[in-house]
Amino acid sequence: MNVALSTPVADTARPKLEVQKLDAWFGNVHAVKDISLGVDARSVLAIIGPSGCGKSTFVRCLNRMHELTPGARSEGRVLLDGEDVYAVDPVYLRRRVGMVFQRPNVFPTMSIRDNVVAGLRLNRVRADYEAIVERTLTQTALWDEVKDRLDASAIALSGGQQQRLCIARALAVEPEVLLMDEPASALDPIATAKIEELIDELKQQYTIVIVTHNMQQAIRISDKTAFFYMGVLIEHGTTQQLFTRPERRETEDYVTGKFG
Amino acid sequence: MNMAMTNVAAGQYAIPRRVGSHRARAVTNGVMTGLCAAAVALALVPLFSVLWLVVSKGIHSLSLSFFTKLPAPVGELGGGVGNAIVGTLFMVGLASCIGLPLGVGAGIFLAERGDGKLGHVVRFTAEVLAGVPSIVVGVVAYGLIVLPMRHFSAMAGAVALAILMIPTLARATEEMIRLVPRSLREASLALGVPAWRTSLSVVLRTALGGLINAALLAIARAAGETAPLLFTALNNQYWNLHPLQPTASLTVQIYNYAISPYEDWHDKAWGAALCLLILIGGLSLIARLAAGRRSQA
Ligand SMILES: Nc1ncnc2c1ncn2[C@@H]1O[C@H](COP(=O)(O)OP(=O)(O)O)[C@@H](O)[C@H]1O
Ligand SMILES: [Mg+2]
Numbered sequence: 001m002n003v004a005l006s007t008p009v010a011d012t013a014r015p016k017l018e019v020q021k022l023d024a025w026f027g028n029v030h031a032v033k034d035i036s037l038g039v040d041a042r043s044v045l046a047i048i049g050p051s052g053c054g055k056s057t058f059v060r061c062l063n064r065m066h067e068l069t070p071g072a073r074s075e076g077r078v079l080l081d082g083e084d085v086y087a088v089d090p091v092y093l094r095r096r097v098g099m100v101f102q103r104p105n106v107f108p109t110m111s112i113r114d115n116v117v118a119g120l121r122l123n124r125v126r127a128d129y130e131a132i133v134e135r136t137l138t139q140t141a142l143w144d145e146v147k148d149r150l151d152a153s154a155i156a157l158s159g160g161q162q163q164r165l166c167i168a169r170a171l172a173v174e175p176e177v178l179l180m181d182e183p184a185s186a187l188d189p190i191a192t193a194k195i196e197e198l199i200d201e202l203k204q205q206y207t208i209v210i211v212t213h214n215m216q217q218a219i220r221i222s223d224k225t226a227f228f229y230m231g232v233l234i235e236h237g238t239t240q241q242l243f244t245r246p247e248r249r250e251t252e253d254y255v256t257g258k259f260g
Numbered sequence: 261m262n263m264a265m266t267n268v269a270a271g272q273y274a275i276p277r278r279v280g281s282h283r284a285r286a287v288t289n290g291v292m293t294g295l296c297a298a299a300v301a302l303a304l305v306p307l308f309s310v311l312w313l314v315v316s317k318g319i320h321s322l323s324l325s326f327f328t329k330l331p332a333p334v335g336e337l338g339g340g341v342g343n344a345i346v347g348t349l350f351m352v353g354l355a356s357c358i359g360l361p362l363g364v365g366a367g368i369f370l371a372e373r374g375d376g377k378l379g380h381v382v383r384f385t386a387e388v389l390a391g392v393p394s395i396v397v398g399v400v401a402y403g404l405i406v407l408p409m410r411h412f413s414a415m416a417g418a419v420a421l422a423i424l425m426i427p428t429l430a431r432a433t434e435e436m437i438r439l440v441p442r443s444l445r446e447a448s449l450a451l452g453v454p455a456w457r458t459s460l461s462v463v464l465r466t467a468l469g470g471l472i473n474a475a476l477l478a479i480a481r482a483a484g485e486t487a488p489l490l491f492t493a494l495n496n497q498y499w500n501l502h503p504l505q506p507t508a509s510l511t512v513q514i515y516n517y518a519i520s521p522y523e524d525w526h527d528k529a530w531g532a533a534l535c536l537l538i539l540i541g542g543l544s545l546i547a548r549l550a551a552g553r554r555s556q557a
Contacts, residue, residue: 065446068446068449070375094450094451094452095451095452098450098451099450101443101447103443105443105444105446105447106447107447107462107466108444108466109465109468118451119452119453122448122453122461122462123451123453166447170450173451
């Protein structure tokens with residue numbers, strides 16, 4: 001599957017994902033300004049910051065979804081295992097860097113089962129679909145709830161179930177990096193807890209970048225946190241340090257709830 | 261109601277707290293509901309009078325032989341419109357083979373790549389073409405196909421009908437595809453599915469119910485056209501399934517029977533009209549059912 005990106009030699013010192021001087025625009029709106037940071041393999045990076053500060057735009061640059069918006073462009077480098085993602089076919093890149101969106105976006109014409117394996121089936125990848133359906137739905141804690149109605153339409157599920165289905169769908173193509181843009185913002189507390197639990201499990205295997213509005217959530221699930229403000233990376237460090245001993249005034253104000 | 265408006269106009273309250281008495285509101289509500297019901301009834305009068313007239317005058321002519329036999333010569337009793345039914349189905353089928361791929365294809369182009377200059381030109385052309393009277397399209401097909409070939413043919417009729425189908429179908433297809441949420445396209449692209457396969461397997465697939473509906477309505481409308489067939493397929497007293505021969509159609513047959521001086525033919529015109537109505541009604545019904553099934557799924 002990853003013809004363009006053959007497996008590079010493992011380099012433990014190098015971050016899985018490395019962003020260098022990234023700028024992104026929508027027409028004249030400069031949404032992401034000169035951001036550099038690295039994400040270690042099998043770790044969770046949380047991105048926090050007030051609405052409109054460029055969090056979504058930033059993560060959408062990582063799998064090259066940003067460039068699909070008319071009038072959008074970006075500059076700078078994003079390295080995946082040391083390879084510039086802008087030098088490879090975005091189609092192959094997106095199989096390695098999966099994405100979960102803010103609003104669940106299941107395919108309404110497909111059954112639950114077909115949604116899970118959509119990425120494989122649409123790409124004509126032959127695999128043991130049954131096993132993948134069971135494994136990913138179990139991972140996302142959905143299996144017991146849907147195992148008796150896998151052929152039912154996916155839109156019959158609740159919002160929280162749909163979002164977990166979207167995560168299962170992203171996992172089925174076995175990406176290396178998982179980008180999650182406020183995956184729990186439309187969910188109730190129980191569904192949110194389930195997703196947090198899942199992220200904790202997934203980081204054994206995946207590198208995860210998660211955008212969140214919820215600072216408690218960032219503290220619970222992430223190893224490192226980046227604070228964005230008006231398109232600029234204000235501070236980036238271990239989650240513990242960023243929340244307890246922030247170096248920058250803006251960070252402190254934000255994490256203590258003085259603004260945002 | 262009045263009081264509320266005055267209040268807002270005078271800027272006394274942003275949201276009026278009391279809008280007249282409960283009784284006054286109930287009366288206004290009743291009157292308005294009554295007016296709406298009357299408007300609906302008025303709009304339904306022409307529809308039902310057409311239906312009633314066609315059914316009541318046409319039902320006597322209907323019999324098995326009416327559906328299966330060739331037209332009888334003047335003065336002879338019996339006979340049917342079998343060849344006209346077959347001719348209509350044949351020509352509409354041919355027209356669909358030409359018009360559906362072109363119309364749907366143009367619509368896909370407009371939705372996917374239609375923001376550029378070419379898109380604007382295509383969209384504008386489709387709009388103009390949709391406004392061209394069908395008789396003009398008939399004349400064009402006459403000039404393009406009938407004159408060079410030196411005789412009337414089912415193919416010429418089908419081309420005229422196809423030209424009529426394409427613009428509305430293209431616009432309807434574009435609308436249906438644009439209704440598919442962007443988030444679904446993104447979901448597919450984010451899974452590493454190429455753009456072209458995303459368009460086909462996700463976007464078009466999601467719009468399919470609407471597309472089937474639009475296509476069936478376009479076919480039904482083509483089946484009801486007379487003017488473009490007068491210049492192109494003309495008519496035929498016999499069975500014909502040869503694309504290069506003149507061909508009978510229900511609409512032209514109705515026209516011929518209706519303008520004739522014979523009482524018996526007038527009855528047959530009503531009968532043929534009822535046939536056409538059943539055909540088109542059937543198609544529309546299928547379209548409705550297809551659309552209904554999709555929206556439930
Ligand atoms: N499609 C778009 N067109 C133009 N501007 C956009 C678009 N999407 C986002 N923006 C702008 O880019 C900035 C960053 O947006 P976004 O990345 O969505 O912020 P966040 O996810 O942090 O709330 C905002 O100022 C927003 O108005
Ligand atoms: Mg956002």
